Amino acid sequence: QGLRTTSLTDSQRVHVAEINLAAGIASKSKASFRSAQDYASHGLAALGTSSLPWESQYDLTLNLCNLSAESECCLGNFTRALNMADKIVRNGRDILDKVPAYKVSLNALGGLGLISMALQRSISVVRALGDTFPKKPTISTCLRQVWRSRKLMKRFSDEKILALPIMEDKRALAIVQIHQSLQLFAIMSNQDWCFAHSVLTCLQNSFKHGCSYITPSVIAAYATLHVDLKDWTTVNRYSRLAMRLRESRGFRRGHCRTVLIALYMGLHHTQNIKSSVVPLRDAVLDGLASGDIDEAFMTVGVYATTSFLSGTNLSDIVQDLKSLHDRFHEHKNDSVLMYKGTLTMALNLMSIKVNPTVLTSFVMEEESAFVDAKASSDRYQIAYLRFNKVIILFHFGESDKALEHVMSLIKTDAMCKTNSYYLFMRFYYGMVLFQQYRETGLGKYLLMARRQSIRVVRKFQHNPNAKPLLLLLQAENAVASCRAVQNVLQLFHMAVAAASSGGFLPIEALANERAAGALHFMGESPAVATAYIDTAMQLYHSWGAYNKERYLEELWENLE
Secondary structure: OOOOOOOOOHHHHHHHHHHHHHHHHHHHHOOOHHHHHHHHHHHHHHHOOOOHHHHHOHHHHHHHHHHHHHHHHHOOOHHHHHHHHHHHHHHOOOHHHHHHHHHHHHHHHHHOOOHHHHHHHHHHHHHHOOOOOOOOOOHHHHHHHHHHHHHHHOOOOHHHHHOOOEOOOHHHHHHHHHHHHHHHHHHHOOOHHHHHHHHHHHHHHHHHHOEOOOHHHHHHHHHHOOOOOOOHHHHHHHHHHHHHHHHHHOOOOOHHHHHHHHHHHHHHHOOOHHHHHHHHHHHHHHHHHHOOHHHHHHHHHHHHHHHHHOOOOHHHHHHHHHHHHHHHOOOOOOOHHHHHHHHHHHHHHHOOOOOOOOOOOOHHHHHHHHHHHOOHHHHHHHHHHHHHHHHHHHHOOOHHHHHHHHHHHHHHOOOOOOOHHHHHHHHHHHHHHHHHHHHHOOHHHHHHHHHHHHHHHHHHOOOOOOHHHHHHHHHHHHHHOOOOHHHHHHHHHHHHHHHHHHOOHHHHHHHHHHHHHHHHHOOOOHHHHHHHHHHHHHHHHHHOOHHHHHHHHHHHHHHO
């Protein structure tokens, strides 16, 4: 790196370029994207800046340009990534050689917030590759795909799917690779029919041409299409089949996406989310080890939020996320913000600060940057960051400030509704609104809180993770309805028991805390609530939320 190439022979220049390419690939595999970009730049400089390298050293030039484009995209230099990708598209000899550049350009457009453009380009690329995907998918075109897919699935048992031959058609593989990006942009654009059409197209493609590393994630996505239909048998069957297929074939690439979809968007609806923590972290590490960097970044945010919501000890979360941060700090992928937000929540709950409601670190700065940029691609990440603040503000008695974010979240509803995180978001919306009613006595907050509770019940009553949350919302409604103290406490006790049996330590602590607050709100003596608040503080301490424990101690000392 940095070697003067002006006096080198042509063969020596090629050798220098090859060395830089190997070093760049090694750096990229370690998520050191700045070094990877430097190596790619030096390699291209060694070959020269004219078009001659494309003629005499086509493969080497192509690989260096791909490395440069991918590294620039990971570093957040989306315009440079687009320029390099366009250069590859102009000089590529075959459309299959251009596929990595197409993927980079799609990711860069997403990073710039040009989601509609990215979606349309995705469709154009798959059509150029020979797919018959419609220019503008509609309900009718999707329903035809549903009919074909169901007819096809009847012919394939689980054993037959597990025995699918390996996909050898490179063009078919390229098509499903671009479809992966298409599906992401369809979700971000609220194009549900486009997403479903794409998933079903990939499914048919896999059954026709064979199994690739993408096939398990396609089957997992097929399972998620049945979530809104509440067909939990199908969700369970194909989510688990996707995991089995990946394991039986030993695919390392695609591991992150398969686990992410199968667990986060599928099995989270039918099993305790605590069982997902270890598989999600293993997928992150496997993605990093296999070079599946982008997928690893998508998965780490989900791993972080799942760990937090399932009640993993906060000290363990902080230690683990800080170690992962050393691997991710250069990457500008929006998904990384999810784990940064979780890290900040954990630190606020743990640390003893003068003003615990002030979110420190990068969360506030990152969200401001998103809002200022007005990037539509970031609306999901903004929603996650806002929700992080709702949790912290609610936990430290700032429900009025939390309400501002809740109202914004309810208005935009910018959340993927096919995962369990949406359940917890809706739960906290209801809790903030019930608290606002306690503090202000305004009926509009009670009405909104009850509406949120009804939404949670209708959508998530089947979900094993929902039971303690639903019971706690029912208890809050009982308090607002001025029911007898014995009836109110019975509901709180049921919520505590459900949270304890499910291993949801934060919810168990919150239920005890809210029971104590309910007794105070209903005019009972603070001494009556002492047992509940003492239990809550012990549970928060066990979770590692020392700052929250101290906050409750000071709050109840003043009440007494």
